[in-house]
Amino acid sequence: MNGKTIQADTLLVLCRPGFENDCAAELTQQAAGLGQGGYARAKDNAGFLTWHMPGESVLPLWQSARIFPRTAWPVLAPFRELPQEDRIGPLLALAREVGPVGAVRLEYPDTNEGRGLQRFVRGFRKAFEQALRKQGLLVPGQGQRILQVFFEHSGQGFLGWGDTAHSGIWEQGIPRLRLPAEAPSRSALKIEEAWLRLMTPQERTHWLAAGRSAVDLGAAPGGWTWQLARHGVRVTAVDHGRLVPALLADFPVSHVSGDAFTWRPPRPQDWLVCDVVDKPARTLALMEKWLVNGWAKVAVFNLKLPMKQRHATVAALLSRLDAALPPGTVIRAAQLYHDREEITVVVLPPLMASR
Ligand SMILES: C[S@@+](CC[C@H](N)C(=O)[O-])C[C@H]1O[C@@H](n2cnc3c(N)ncnc32)[C@H](O)[C@@H]1O
Numbered sequence: 001m002n003g004k005t006i007q008a009d010t011l012l013v014l015c016r017p018g019f020e021n022d023c024a025a026e027l028t029q030q031a032a033g034l035g036q037g038g039y040a041r042a043k044d045n046a047g048f049l050t051w052h053m054p055g056e057s058v059l060p061l062w063q064s065a066r067i068f069p070r071t072a073w074p075v076l077a078p079f080r081e082l083p084q085e086d087r088i089g090p091l092l093a094l095a096r097e098v099g100p101v102g103a104v105r106l107e108y109p110d111t112n113e114g115r116g117l118q119r120f121v122r123g124f125r126k127a128f129e130q131a132l133r134k135q136g137l138l139v140p141g142q143g144q145r146i147l148q149v150f151f152e153h154s155g156q157g158f159l160g161w162g163d164t165a166h167s168g169i170w171e172q173g174i175p176r177l178r179l180p181a182e183a184p185s186r187s188a189l190k191i192e193e194a195w196l197r198l199m200t201p202q203e204r205t206h207w208l209a210a211g212r213s214a215v216d217l218g219a220a221p222g223g224w225t226w227q228l229a230r231h232g233v234r235v236t237a238v239d240h241g242r243l244v245p246a247l248l249a250d251f252p253v254s255h256v257s258g259d260a261f262t263w264r265p266p267r268p269q270d271w272l273v274c275d276v277v278d279k280p281a282r283t284l285a286l287m288e289k290w291l292v293n294g295w296a297k298v299a300v301f302n303l304k305l306p307m308k309q310r311h312a313t314v315a316a317l318l319s320r321l322d323a324a325l326p327p328g329t330v331i332r333a334a335q336l337y338h339d340r341e342e343i344t345v346v347v348l349p350p351l352m353a354s355r
Contacts (some may be wrong), residue, residue: 001261008074017047025311028337047109070173073162184244190338198346217260218276
């Protein structure tokens with residue numbers, strides 16, 4: 001049960017504050033690729049924007065892969081000046097137009113001001129969900145459709161719908177991941193988010209398995225190496241810097257003090273991961289060399305963003321990589337919640353199931 005088809009000409013997009021124009025540039029390019037137009041309404045550092053396509057359906061664009069948006073969903077209607085004494089009533093009336101959903105997401109901008117809404121949203125969630133359940137509009141576990149509400153402030157925002165396939169798997173596009181005490185660095189959260197956001201469960205089961213091999217370029221102090229090694233992957237960690245000693249003592253990890261840009265693996269690996277901070281074109285050329293030569297099958301790496309033309313730069317680099325690799329190679333990229341001035345890229349070989 002996925003619910004009736006609803007049309008929409010507006011997309012609500014959440015992103016890291018400061019990247020609204022990059023989202024707009026990306027959506028402009030994607031819409032053009034679909035033979036569509038559109039325009040953004042965005043304020044600098046707002047952490048969100050709306051994308052408008054008057055007279056057209058925004059659904060094909062919503063169903064396309066995105067790099068800069070953390071999440072996006074079709075808008076049914078904006079709401080304004082919700083009465084303080086009954087904010088639920090007007091939103092219930094809109095929710096009825098969406099129909100029964102399996103879950104509700106309540107979102108707000110990831111800005112200082114937006115985070116001030118946390119308490120309001122916590123209280124509102126309880127009352128709103130109760131009211132939805134009473135009316136048969138929220139039936140947890142049933143159907144894929146999610147009711148989406150975005151609060152710009154407590155009286156104003158947008159209501160729409162989504163699903164995990166096209167809006168992403170997390171409310172606000174923000175994963176709530178815990179950093180275990182033994183993790184060598186906070187970067188460990190970044191590769192975990194990359195796996196969860198950019199790989200399917202089947203791909204993770206296939207590749208993140210005991211007996212697989214990996215090289216981690218720029219590995220120290222060892223957060224990414226630790227994440228791979230705790231799945232039983234044998235890791236060669238390349239860095240002039242020191243790894244956390246427990247990694248070498250307790251896990252299938254070996255350390256090579258070498259240069260990421262010149263070191264070559266003695267035999268082909270399953271994984272190549274790379275968190276070296278360098279010029280994006282230089283990192284990309286390194287990844288291309290490894291993948292084209294068959295030194296690794298799967299890659300996870302960061303591309304540092306330039307100061308200007310961020311979307312145009314990464315789009316050009318990713319299309320260069322795509323052209324260099326065999327047809328069918330899967331390239332997925334996103335500015336993760338744990339990314340600041342970079343994006344994270346995952347590359348998977350064609351026909352992964354048969355490897
Ligand atoms: C952001 S840190 C990596 C953090 C690591 N992924 C983690 O999870 O703990 C970048 C690392 O790249 C290393 N690095 C920079 N240039 C390098 C090079 N040319 N060869 C090898 N390592 C390099 C640095 O020494 C540094 O340890």
